[in-house]
Amino acid sequence: MKIFDAHFHIIDYKYPVVENNGYLPPEFLTDDYFTAAKKINVVGGAIVSGSFQAFDQIRILHKNAMDWVQKKIKNYRQQR
Numbered sequence: 001m002k003i004f005d006a007h008f009h010i011i012d013y014k015y016p017v018v019e020n021n022g023y024l025p026p027e028f029l030t031d032d033y034f035t036a037a038k039k040i041n042v043v044g045g046a047i048v049s050g051s052f053q054a055f056d057q058i059r060i061l062h063k064n065a066m067d068w069v070q071k072k073i074k075n076y077r078q079q080r
Contacts, residue, residue, distance in 0.1 A: 003041055007048055008045055012027065013027050023052065024052065
């Protein structure tokens with residue numbers, strides 16, 4: 001079965017991360033996500049910013065990040 005992940009976070013400490021109600025999430029980079037997603041056949045998804053990112057969209061909209069994500073998705077699909 002192919003899965004679309006409708007909500008996931010990429011947590012990269014290159015960008016500001018703020019504590020929310022005493023919680024500060026561990027770093028979870030795009031490579032970490034693809035490693036986890038590959039195990040359950042995720043074929044697409046929606047990256048969202050969280051409250052611990054102060055709802056800052058720049059990490060999602062940053063062109064280099066999006067190019068990198070698209071390249072990773074293409075490579076991922078070719079490996080399947």
